[in-house]
Amino acid sequence: MAKPKVAFYWCASCGGCGEAVVDLADKILDVVAAVDIVFWPIALDFKYKDVEAMEDGSIAVSFINGAVRTEEQKEIAELLRRKSGLVVAFGSCSSLGGIPALANLTSKKKIFDRSYLNSPTVVNPDGIVPKTKSIYDGYELTLPEFYETVYKLDDVIDVDYYLPGCPPTPDLIANAVNAILEGKLPPKGAILSPDKSLCNSCDRNESKPEDVAIAEIKRVIDIELDPEKCFLAQGIICMGPATRDGCGASCINGNMPCTGCFGPTDSCKDQGAKMIGTLGAIIEGEEEEAIDKVIEGAVDPAGTFYRYGMSASLLGSARKEEEDE
Amino acid sequence: MNNFEPKIVAFTCNWCSYAGADKAGMMKLKYSADVKLIRVMCTGRVDTQFVMTAFREGADGVMILGCHPGDCHYRTGNVKALKRYKLLKKTLVQFGINDKRLKLDWVAAGEAELFQKVVNEMAETVKELGPLHLTGNVEQGGK
């Protein structure tokens, strides 16, 4: 029997998810042995036209990582969707928007102005910015459109499963691949990691008191981090409570707080909003002045609470027009 | 002339502000029809997701009206609401949403005129700010 065909693709991505597959280490040999990789831009030399030539649905599963920022990414995502039985959103960016989606707090114009015109080291006297169509030397050149907004994968195609994480851990990947190969998958739309707070498996949870009160929000550079104590109890914002379990708490074990890459549990609509509500309520102080003082320590709430989940959030992105004060 | 009719959702608590609104009703104090109330038992119940959902679903302004500090029927729910609101406001500004579009205030059960004043002021403020028009992933739906 032919081995199932598998494809990997990266959209707006740092490459870490591709690394994660490679990081399966010895497990990767099992994977490679079990499947037939037909498309993997980071590692193998297959072309788009190779994919276009395949029969619809002939790829058993496509793992697509990265957020969707350009027209090309959308097109290839749609192509792979047509050609695949299953599509798995691989990693935080494709599941939630990820780090690239923080760009939603600014605008395409601002990004272009900065990158191509105003950056201190740019020399661009003619003010040339990328265009979808331009004429050069008599030839018409096209570039994929750079969208106004960073999307997550399921904004542009139908997604069957989500592997969360920045990047997903080797265990999670191996489990997912095995589940697919064995046909033992949960209902469509499932996120392939436990539906519980990270606190559930965090070693430091015992040290969290039953009356946490944050008197001052500290950043990881402000204090010497206690390697055994719950971060919230130290005044450090840890996204663990609002983040799915399943990563093995690797950041915590590295003495750094969770930043939320696995996204929210199924019962939450908006990870950042939830964390704002949770953290807000445990701020110490009854008077407005005292409360305001503590909140001064949250220097970039949007970036902190929506670090990975901007595209998945209820607001999605900042308003593009400026509002008067 | 500004013909814009803002959509404003006000989360009101059963024991204080909702009762204050009822009293405003009994006293026939007129206020903007643009403000529509949602009753919760305590402003401590108001999940940040509610506020964001309201904006996403088309609200141009959102209010959270609770008991005066010290008078909460459930001791401290209103103070929790205040703290969440402060952090949320700071975040909304980063989303390019004018922080005047979210207002938390205290209205007791007997304060009918205050209720009228507070909601009318909000309606005026939001009317001047204009429609919110959220952009981005909102149109795409998303998860």
Place this chain on the structure above:
Amino acid sequence: MNVERPKIALFLCECSTNISNFIDLPAVADWAESTKDFCFVEVSNLLCSPDGKKHFAEKLMEHKPDGIIVAACSPKLHEKTFQDIAEEVGINMSRVQMANIRENVSWVTKDKKKATEKAKAMIKAALQRVILAEDLEKVTMEAIPDVLIIGGGIAGIEAALTASKAGRKVYLVEKDVSLGGSVIKTEEVAPNMECSPCLLAPRLSEIRDDPNITVLASSEITDVLGFYGNFLVKVRKKARYVEESCIGCEACFDVCPVTVKSEFHLGLGNRKAIYALFPGSVPASAVIDSDLCKHFIDNSCDACVPACPFGSINFDEKDEELEINVGALVVATGSKDGDVSNFAELGYKTIKNVYTLPEFERLASSNGPFGGKIQLRNGEQPLSIAVIHCAGSLREDGIPYCSGTCCVDAIKVGELVRKQIPAAKVFNVHNDLVFVGPKENAFYRKQVKDGTQFIKCSDLKTIQIIEKGDKIRIDGKGFKSIKVDMVILSTGLEPASGTNELADMLNIDLGKDGFFKADHDLLNETGSVLEGVYVAGCSAGPCNVATSVTRARSAVGDIISKLIPGREIELEILTSVIDEEKCGACKLCISVCPYKAISFDEEKNISIVTEAICRGCGTCVASCPSGAAKAKHFTDDQIYAEIGGLLYE
């Protein structure tokens, strides 16, 4: 494919003309019909009237809807009315959703068109919400009708007697060795000048003989668990080393070799290491102070054993740890006399004939150290006495508030002194004078008539008490200095020691002045912020004996009207519930619950709501970062649906 749509009935109440004049109800009805979302739409009138209610019930029985929207007045007015009718015809109360188109729309909107549109929006909101209704159950719980009273002063005593007469078991817990509190240290209670031991003695006997009342003296509360109707109170009953067979004959006092200053006499008199507070105390038995008794220190004395005619001495007695189940708690821990030793200018403890008012009361009491003889330190009778009002009070570095009860006792000095020493001159140095009611005011006028000189000082902080040989001179702003034999400082009242710890244990609030906070200053002086915990007497704030007693009876009155033997109490329906499968053990809900209704189960690694304590505020639900907590009848989904319904065009 045929999808089963929920059947929703819509009643639009005209409310006579209160709604129908300001909202185009027929247009709303037409619109509602056109949406095809309702199985039944009707413009009704006066649904709350007897006929209206009957009609409502009939329509429900006819259509058997899954959800019912009553677009009418405020749910705070009639939600229960319609819920009750629904329950009667077999529809769960959760299925009734009101749309407040009267208080929120018809009465407050100028423009009829806008009002009509707003009414539609609110009905849409109600529709989306009621579709997600989940059945609610009334929950009742067996409650224990018994009462535990913390504090055995006059308030605690009255509370105990009142509760016992209603047939309840009463546990009266007192820190000191016997009942009596502050009042027993007073000779005569102003303004009636009734002898306080005479007031108390019959009550103490009643308590002693009452089989319903268990007196736990020398006892302290160590923990309080549970909730209204079902408290578990842990009490440590300290060993007295004298058994209940002791009748208080005092034979052992004579032979005891250890003499110390008596706390009951505020240091003005002595007691032995084996002692009782006063004759006729309840419990009657004496107590051995094991810190001072030579038997406990070096086993060198047994003198009381042979002296006791009843063989009551038992050096082997141990502390007892008791666990008591009751339905309600009454806090009657009283207050503490203000401390003026920090104010050097007042001469307390430095000038020998300067006393506090409580100390003077001890001198004047027949159960005091000198049998009631008012005397100076050298045993002679004073011929001139000055009482300084507000000593140590009305100042930020002392007691910042006016205690409101001391002035009548301060002027009582004149009455007491003139009875014993008719020739004595009495001066009351004051700024304010605070009297409560006509009787106290009449008492004041009597003292003026009988000869007390009232000297107004324009700034009490300027008072200087200076020793001048055998006399004491009093200087101050606004009056000519006076020289007297004895100075009495009228101090205010502070919260009793241990108040903060007890408030923590009970999880109730303290007010601004540090006394226990009442549920409502005007309407419920004797409730606390927690149901089932009451505050009586001075523990809720300084007050006179009459008010202490009234508060005590009021608290017990509330208890016996609500906790009735055999009758189950209704618990809060709209509680919060945490899904065991979803809870991630982050414990952040526990931090925010105002009632400490959530506890952590170490074994299951989840947080659990004790529904009997939960009051349904929903703060934990908004705080739960994983969405595991749910607020009954105010779920996230229901609110989202309401938001959507309100805003969707």
